[in-house]
Amino acid sequence: MLTKSVLLNRTTSLSDAERDRLESAIASVRTLRAGETAVRQDTPINTSLLLVEGFMTRHVDARDGKRHLVAVHVPGDFVDLHAFTLKQLDHDVGALTDVSVAVFTHEALEKILFEDATLAKRLWFITMLDAAQHRQWIYRLSSLTAQQRVAHFLCETHARLLAVGWSHGHGFPLPMTQSDIGEVCSLTNVHVNRVLRDLREMGLCQVRSSRVQILDIAGLVKVGSFDPGYLYLNAHVAAQAVGHIGDSHHE
Amino acid sequence: MLTKSVLLNRTTSLSDAERDRLESAIASVRTLRAGETAVRQDTPINTSLLLVEGFMTRHVDARDGKRHLVAVHVPGDFVDLHAFTLKQLDHDVGALTDVSVAVFTHEALEKILFEDATLAKRLWFITMLDAAQHRQWIYRLSSLTAQQRVAHFLCETHARLLAVGWSHGHGFPLPMTQSDIGEVCSLTNVHVNRVLRDLREMGLCQVRSSRVQILDIAGLVKVGSFDPGYLYLNAHVAAQAVGHIGDSHHE
DNA sequence: CGCTAGCTTGATCTCACTCAATAGCAGTGG
DNA sequence: CCACTGCTATTGAGTGAGATCAAGCTAGCG
Numbered sequence: 001m002l003t004k005s006v007l008l009n010r011t012t013s014l015s016d017a018e019r020d021r022l023e024s025a026i027a028s029v030r031t032l033r034a035g036e037t038a039v040r041q042d043t044p045i046n047t048s049l050l051l052v053e054g055f056m057t058r059h060v061d062a063r064d065g066k067r068h069l070v071a072v073h074v075p076g077d078f079v080d081l082h083a084f085t086l087k088q089l090d091h092d093v094g095a096l097t098d099v100s101v102a103v104f105t106h107e108a109l110e111k112i113l114f115e116d117a118t119l120a121k122r123l124w125f126i127t128m129l130d131a132a133q134h135r136q137w138i139y140r141l142s143s144l145t146a147q148q149r150v151a152h153f154l155c156e157t158h159a160r161l162l163a164v165g166w167s168h169g170h171g172f173p174l175p176m177t178q179s180d181i182g183e184v185c186s187l188t189n190v191h192v193n194r195v196l197r198d199l200r201e202m203g204l205c206q207v208r209s210s211r212v213q214i215l216d217i218a219g220l221v222k223v224g225s226f227d228p229g230y231l232y233l234n235a236h237v238a239a240q241a242v243g244h245i246g247d248s249h250h251e
Numbered sequence: 252m253l254t255k256s257v258l259l260n261r262t263t264s265l266s267d268a269e270r271d272r273l274e275s276a277i278a279s280v281r282t283l284r285a286g287e288t289a290v291r292q293d294t295p296i297n298t299s300l301l302l303v304e305g306f307m308t309r310h311v312d313a314r315d316g317k318r319h320l321v322a323v324h325v326p327g328d329f330v331d332l333h334a335f336t337l338k339q340l341d342h343d344v345g346a347l348t349d350v351s352v353a354v355f356t357h358e359a360l361e362k363i364l365f366e367d368a369t370l371a372k373r374l375w376f377i378t379m380l381d382a383a384q385h386r387q388w389i390y391r392l393s394s395l396t397a398q399q400r401v402a403h404f405l406c407e408t409h410a411r412l413l414a415v416g417w418s419h420g421h422g423f424p425l426p427m428t429q430s431d432i433g434e435v436c437s438l439t440n441v442h443v444n445r446v447l448r449d450l451r452e453m454g455l456c457q458v459r460s461s462r463v464q465i466l467d468i469a470g471l472v473k474v475g476s477f478d479p480g481y482l483y484l485n486a487h488v489a490a491q492a493v494g495h496i497g498d499s500h501h502e
Numbered sequence: 503c504g505c506t507a508g509c510t511t512g513a514t515c516t517c518a519c520t521c522a523a524t525a526g527c528a529g530t531g532g
Numbered sequence: 533c534c535a536c537t538g539c540t541a542t543t544g545a546g547t548g549a550g551a552t553c554a555a556g557c558t559a560g561c562g
Contacts, residue, residue, distance in 0.1 A: 042480065060386065062394040063476050070386045082383075085376040090383050090481040113372060117365040124375050125336040131378070132333075132341050134385035135311065135321045141392040142437035143313040146550065177508060186393035191550055193510060209508090209559095225314050229293065230341040397518065428540065442518055444542060460540085 018119045025108040032095040039080055039093040046106045048084050051077045054099030055175050060091045069184045076164040082127050084109050097175045132230045141186055149185040150195045151224030154212060159228045159241035171213040218243035269370045276359040283346040290331055290344040297357045299335050302328045305350030306426050311342045320435045327415045333378050335360050348426045383481045392437055400436040401446045402475030405463060410479045410492035422464040469494035
């Protein structure tokens, strides 16, 4: 089953029994079209979604109609597990591409919480990873320049996709427009464009139509001041994410 | 006991039994001097701290020596409960004032997780509140101007202090320098100074030496586009936080 | 073929930063 | 008591990174 491998990749230390348990808690698998809103702000919900395939976003809408992303989700992410305790969200969840998601009822999660504290702690951990990423996004917005922010975001996304096998070190899918990237880094689409040109001319990476090609990961990491510690990756993936492992070891 | 009332205020829906249970899990109470670092980044820890008295911060250090706050903690906050699952933090925790903190061993928390799933879920919820605040900080940095950011931060802090009885609607303690506020809002101390002057001249609030006096909460809320939904407060406090309850009802 | 969404480049503007100087105030020590 | 130090607050002048405005380009698609 597809979800199984996704769960395996994401939370590496999950035991077989735990994976089985989680998988059997899946109520259904839904698909959404690109652009659809999966969960709307301030709406009571009693399910949480695990992203199986595709990309999703979480974003807050500003009063003036602008929006800002607070998270980009890749396959294997539990996109709104935090709703299990919050019961309603302070932001929207949307599909960036056509996606398929595994639906967990909160009832089923409650059962896990009461019957398998170890697994519950893992789920809690997953939501804490999310918070750690939020903190890094705060750091990115507060302390980095436009060029550094974009580089940092690309490094982060690359690292996370590496962890789930969606990148092999040389490039990865990124189904986002330059305006979308702007909504992550708090930049206008115009300025994102200029920054991407700079990164290209510096020989670091090429970003075009839904795909990022990495030319010099170590350089990109340096420009973005990227340190993957906050992603709590295993050492091997972390090393690869910052370019400390030669590409020749892989594929 | 002091901690009891703090716990009561913060998580309103805690039952007596749960409060007792939590309180009995306290291993010790420590004090720290203003400026001390309670928890250092990337250092393995096996305790979590509940702030009983005083103010604390969580901050990430940038490469260039600058730092940026990712959270300001008020009495009643579980400042590093997230360490229970993460085991080491991606940021520092420091004391803004002299503080006293209740120490919980992760062993004791583990016991709660295994024996009292309902209480464990409340603790999980508390960590999710934290994440919700992180998201709002991202929104603040990305979508608001300097003036709006400062107003928003003041509204947030006021709302949180209202919830724990440290504000009565007209003012509250805020032991932060203008540079500290700058590290929250990603502004220089010089600009924070100008913004505070503006807010004063607009008749909204006065911020001086560790104390904020609120002159027009509704106006401040409006300037900061503040909506306390993300704090998940009870309706009464939320209404008071945005100035929808006349002051005459209180004190 | 025309339409639309996304990408690209140039010119101008502005909000907040930087640099700089002064003032107030608490603590400290002679 | 005053001199001295250090930290915080305040105000002014000049600067710059990124926004805004505007125009043209490219490519997919009905």
